[in-house]
Each structure stands twice: as C-alpha cells, then as structure tokens.
Amino acid sequence: MRGLMLAGLAGEAEPYRRLLDELSRLLRAFYGRRCPPGVDAEDLVQETLIAVHTRRATYDPGQPFTAWAYAIARYKLIDALRRGRAHLRAPAEAADELFAPPEAPGGADAAMAARDLARVMAELPPPTRELIHETKIEGLSTREAADRHQMTESAVKVAIHRGLKALGGKYGGASADED
Template sequence: MDEIEPRLRGLMLAGLAGEAGPYRRLLDELSGLLRGYYGRRCPPGVDAEDLVQETLIAVHTRRATYDAGQPFTAWAYAIARYKLIDALRRGRAHLRAPLEAADALFVPAGADAAMARRDLDRVMADLPARTRDLIRDVKIAGLSTREAAEKHGMSETAVKVAVHRGLKSLGGKYGGSPGDED
C-alpha cells in the first residue's frame, strides 16, 4: 500500500492537470485493484466486473471532488464501498460475516494506516518542521535520541527538549489543559 498510494495519487493529480496518459494509467491500475477488491467481497449473483466499471465511471465523473491533500486510495475505495453497498441492496444479497469483522469487508488493507497518517499530519501541522521530524523519528520510527540527534545535527538533550515541548504543545491543544492529570 505504501508504494501504491503515492503512484496513484500522482497519476490522479496529473490527470486533473489535463494529462491524458497518466490519467489512463490511473484508470488501468485502479481497475486491477478494484477487481481484487470486489473479487474478495462480492457474493454469488453480484457481478464484480460491472461494479469495477461503475466505480471507474464514478471516479471519472466525480474526479473534481477529489481533495488533492487527502490520500487518493481512501477516496477511491470509499466510492467502491458505496458501489458495493448499492449492488447488495439492489440484489437483496447479504454478506455474511461476524460483526467484529465488518470493517474488514470494506476497508482495503493499509487504509487504516493511511487514515492514521492523514490524521497525524493534521494534528502535527502546526508544529515547527524540525519538531515534527523529531517526534516522527523518536516516537513513531523508533529512533533513539542519540540516532535522532546525529541525524539532525543536534545534541541529545536538544532532541529530548524539542520532542518534550512538541508533545506538550500537542497535549495542550488536543489532550486538555496542561494541568490535567486525568
């Protein structure tokens, strides 16, 4: 998923800019992904190929609604999910799955990670770039403070202070007032 999203997003942006070749490649690649998506989810009586074509048409007709700041695959799979739901309603077909597995029926592999990255980007957008990078390196990528300090040309103490202040700022903004111990 990590390598698919940037490629498809780039093709979509090029298509939105009026480039026919990249847009055609986008639709070709997307059709293959949709075949796999619907192939795993369509019960007997629901034609996966029809859904692929309906989804490609919907992507094409709604392409102007795509927000370039958001992941393309999440947007495209949301359209695909709605097309599947519509087909199931039309055919009175029902998917049988345990309730706890319901999300897995409609969420493509890696979508949770893409949505989490998007949310994290939004939350950390107000932090200075260096602080964002340090928090990502130390708290998300798992680098030690020493490794992060070497990477950014800082002292370990400066890294610890920057990460602490950045997290404190985020906590103040999203986690309640700084004095809350709840």
C-alpha cells in the same frame, strides 16, 4: 496513484489512462474478495471507474487517492447488494475482527473501517461504548474494566454483550432475539 490523479486533473491524458488501468486492477481484487454470488464484480469495476471519472473534481489532493477511490467502490458494492437484496452476515464469533486497532496494517481498508467503527460506536451510550472500546480495542480484561468503572465483572460482560447485540441487530441483519 495520487500523482497520476493529480496529473490527470491537470489535463494530462496518459497519466490519467495509467491511473484508470491501475485502479481497474485494484478494483478487480477488491470486488473479487467481497462480491457474493450473483453480484458481477466486473460490472462494479466499470461503475466505479465511471464514478471516479465523473466525480474526479471532488477529489481532495490533500487526501490519499486510494482511500477516496475505495470509498466510492465500497458505496458501489453496497448499492449492488441492496439492488440484489443480497445480505452479508458475519458470525458473532467474528465480532472481535471488527475491533482491530486503527493503526493496524491495511491501508485504506483500515482507515475506512476505523472511521465506520467510530461512527457506529457513537450510537451506543457512553458507558457501554467505553467498556467495548476498553475490552475489544484496548485489550483490557473484563476484570480490569470492571475495576476501572467500579462495576462487577458480570455487569461489564452483560453491558458489552448488550451493546454488541444492539449493534448486531442494527447493522448485522440479526433479529433482536438471536444470540
């Protein structure tokens, strides 16, 4: 798709049309998996195609095209959720899925998730951030993390729980009193 975008930026109409057709198909699948009831996926596809077209000059040819396009799509979905006051909630049991290693398969979604995770984790105090990273991303046991930081296992568990709860309260829509 990058080649089609570059050809389109060079003024070639046919490759650009093929790019938009292919991107339409990918966006329908992207939004089909993510849109809650009440959010029209087809409207979002059209809004995203318009945004890609109007912002095409901001595309960096040195970067993957799909990551750029999916970033636009993600922001369009967030805008639609805000407009409709729709809220997506994930159960606390699914928190481990947020901490998949960045090198995991998944392409643009994985790259965006890794970038977002780094941004969110930067808001935590360094000791808590390190404990969460070591246990949830690196796969250390709480015992190993406790030994590494000269803490008790209970203190590690409490720090991780409080860190995840703070992030959940800020980004997950849960109140601070919920567990």
